[in-house]
Amino acid sequence: xxxxxxxxxxxxxxxxxxxxxxxxxxxxxxxxxxxxxxxxxxxxxxxxxxxxxxxxxxxxxxxxxxxxxxxxxxxxxxxxxxxxxxxxxxxxxxxxxxxxxxxxxxxxxxxxxxxxxxxxxxxxxxxxxxxxxxxxxxxxxxxxxxxxxxxxxxxxxxxxxxxxxxxxxxxxxxxxxxxxxxxxxxxxxxxxxxxxxxxxxxxxxxxxxxxxxxxxxxxxxxxxxxxxxxxxxxxxxxxxxxxxxxxxxxxxxxxxxxxxxxxxxxxxxxxxxxxxxxxxxxxxxxxxxxxxxxxxxxxxxxxxxxxxxxxxxxxxxxxxxxxxxxxxxxxxxx
Amino acid sequence: xxxxxxxxxxxxxxxxxxxxxxxxxxxxxxxxxxxxxxxxxxxxxxxxxxxxxxxxxxxxxxxxxxxxxxxxxxxxxxxxxxxxxxxxxxxxxxxxxxxxxxxxxxxxxxxxxxxxxxxxxxxxxxxxxxxxxxxxxxxxxxxxxxxxxxxxxxxxxxxxxxxxxxxxxxxxxxxxxxxxxxxxxxxxxxxxxxxxxxxxxxxxxxxxxxxxxxxxxxxxxxxxxxxxxxxxxxxxxxxxxxxxxxxxxxxxxxxxxxxxxxxxxxxxxxxxxxxxxxxxxxxxxx
Numbered sequence: 001x002x003x004x005x006x007x008x009x010x011x012x013x014x015x016x017x018x019x020x021x022x023x024x025x026x027x028x029x030x031x032x033x034x035x036x037x038x039x040x041x042x043x044x045x046x047x048x049x050x051x052x053x054x055x056x057x058x059x060x061x062x063x064x065x066x067x068x069x070x071x072x073x074x075x076x077x078x079x080x081x082x083x084x085x086x087x088x089x090x091x092x093x094x095x096x097x098x099x100x101x102x103x104x105x106x107x108x109x110x111x112x113x114x115x116x117x118x119x120x121x122x123x124x125x126x127x128x129x130x131x132x133x134x135x136x137x138x139x140x141x142x143x144x145x146x147x148x149x150x151x152x153x154x155x156x157x158x159x160x161x162x163x164x165x166x167x168x169x170x171x172x173x174x175x176x177x178x179x180x181x182x183x184x185x186x187x188x189x190x191x192x193x194x195x196x197x198x199x200x201x202x203x204x205x206x207x208x209x210x211x212x213x214x215x216x217x218x219x220x221x222x223x224x225x226x227x228x229x230x231x232x233x234x235x236x237x238x239x240x241x242x243x244x245x246x247x248x249x250x251x252x253x254x255x256x257x258x259x260x261x262x263x264x265x266x267x268x269x270x271x272x273x274x275x276x277x278x279x280x281x282x283x284x285x286x287x288x289x290x291x292x293x294x295x296x297x298x299x300x301x302x303x304x305x306x307x308x309x310x311x312x313x314x315x316x317x318x319x320x321x322x323x324x325x326x327x328x329x330x331x332x333x334x
Numbered sequence: 335x336x337x338x339x340x341x342x343x344x345x346x347x348x349x350x351x352x353x354x355x356x357x358x359x360x361x362x363x364x365x366x367x368x369x370x371x372x373x374x375x376x377x378x379x380x381x382x383x384x385x386x387x388x389x390x391x392x393x394x395x396x397x398x399x400x401x402x403x404x405x406x407x408x409x410x411x412x413x414x415x416x417x418x419x420x421x422x423x424x425x426x427x428x429x430x431x432x433x434x435x436x437x438x439x440x441x442x443x444x445x446x447x448x449x450x451x452x453x454x455x456x457x458x459x460x461x462x463x464x465x466x467x468x469x470x471x472x473x474x475x476x477x478x479x480x481x482x483x484x485x486x487x488x489x490x491x492x493x494x495x496x497x498x499x500x501x502x503x504x505x506x507x508x509x510x511x512x513x514x515x516x517x518x519x520x521x522x523x524x525x526x527x528x529x530x531x532x533x534x535x536x537x538x539x540x541x542x543x544x545x546x547x548x549x550x551x552x553x554x555x556x557x558x559x560x561x562x563x564x565x566x567x568x569x570x571x572x573x574x575x576x577x578x579x580x581x582x583x584x585x586x587x588x589x590x591x592x593x594x595x596x597x598x599x600x601x602x603x604x605x606x607x608x609x610x611x612x613x614x615x616x617x618x619x620x
Contacts, residue, residue, distance in 0.1 A: 016374050020390050050387055055381030057355045
């Protein structure tokens with residue numbers, strides 16, 4: 001439920017209303033907009049009588065929110081959320097370019113790629129340390145050592161770093177990581193989401209391979225309900241009957257999410273198509289669809305990559321793509 | 335009749351529902367009734383009853399009668415609809431002022447906004463002004479707020495002079511009511527019957543059959559016991575063909591053992607009868 005308050009509402013009257021709602025186990029959040037003040041209600045509002053609220057002198061109007069997600073809902077927060085990662089901003093017109101290898105393999109590899117992508121305009125370096133692989137015999141990542149190498153690359157290049165967490169006991173290792181990624185397979189690991197909600201680090205939440213948009217938003221709600229509102233959503237392809245690509249990159253989810261949530265939306269074309277040649281067109285399509293950023297796999301030696309080499313593009317291709325993305329952003333802003 | 339006191343003495347602080355907004359006469363009545371009221375404002379009288387009914391507020395403060403213009407009939411009707419009780423009353427002196435934005439002078443004013451009762455109470459003052467359009471508003475203080483927020487220099491509101499400071503307005507004229515002795519009686523209502531110390535007034539509502547001497551017979555029960563009737567008035571019962579509900583107030587207390595017995599008898603009688611409370615009244619020269 002959303003309560004739109006009258007202009008310059010009397011603070012005492014607002015407090016009284018909040019106190020009454022608190023007595024019904026409903027928490028409130030005040031969102032100061034440009035022209036109006038909105039009070040968002042979270043909890044079981046089915047017992048709240050709309051007419052009673054509407055008859056209050058401080059209240060302009062009341063609207064029930066049908067959707068099960070509240071904090072993530074755009075009705076709660078009209079303007080785009082801008083997530084700050086140090087001096088890098090994501091969302092609300094700030095475009096973020098994230099690039100790097102699927103996994104961190106060695107110091108030389110990660111620092112080399114970091115330098116390349118930084119030179120091409122990426123602001124954030126990606127690299128898996130803990131790898132959720134389909135096969136237990138496949139490369140599982142350098143784990144703690146991988147994070148140490150990412151931190152070295154961060155110091156060397158000034159790039160922010162993002163890497164995936166697989167379970168909550170790993171959290172202490174993420175101290176110097178700038179954005180924690182929750183992978184597609186963990187999107188509905190609710191205990192993990194709740195724990196991440198207790199920290200204030202930005203969380204990049206990937207859509208599960210068989211999850212709906214609403215399920216993605218409900219997972220974001222899990223993190224936000226614990227107090228961490230720094231959530232970035234990521235579309236990375238969903239499983240369909242089509243086998244020509246690794247997944248089907250659901251770009252239609254970008255405008256849908258942009259209308260339903262205020263959270264930034266990032267697209268991962270690399271996992272979305274799984275084939276390096278298609279990364280470029282789908283990257284540009286994602287920008288045109290309204291994405292707030294891209295996360296692209298870049299490898300200096302894709303043929304010998306320990307993970308997902310097929311979908312990784314080389315640094316020179318990334319440089320050319322990055323320039324094209326910037327051109328496209330300028331055209332779209334006109 | 336079952337007394338269900340929530341407190342041993344009348345509470346000093348509680349969450350109270352009032353109609354209007356800050357600066358309404360209800361606020362002053364409320365502040366006179368409670369030492370530390372926590373007031374929530376509602377847009378109309380029905381909402382005040384509803385807020386008490388739903389437990390959002392513990393009590394409600396409502397105007398019931400004005401010394402110049404009689405009862406606020408809507409409140410009487412709502413009292414029957416909700417089956418609430420009066421736990422206290424306050425007689426508040428009403429002083430009206432004409433308020434406008436700073437620097438505005440009387441000849442500039444083309445429209446005056448206020449509550450219909452306030453407009454009626456100042457009819458002589460308004461009658462002396464030329465070419466003025468009168469606009470009824472939900473509440474005197476809400477009218478003052480509207481004048482302030484509009485920034486307009488051709489309108490004014492009739493409200494309590496305290497609204498001038500509250501809404502950044504100037505008082506063009508003060509004490510503009512027709513009669514200096516202008517009082518409004520407010521009642522404090524609750525869902526349960528609560529009777530506190532020094533309660534010396536009883537209110538009740540009843541109807542009697544259309545037959546000779548029915549009303550006389552009813553009232554004689556009180557007269558026989560030496561009880562002074564301080565008010566009686568009638569309201570048509572909605573949906574009935576000129577049948578009436580009578581509202582009375584009398585000087586009595588349920589501490590007099592005869593009274594509860596009498597009330598029990600009346601409650602069992604075939605005609606409709608409703609005990610509306612036993613309370614004390616305070617007078618406030620605002």
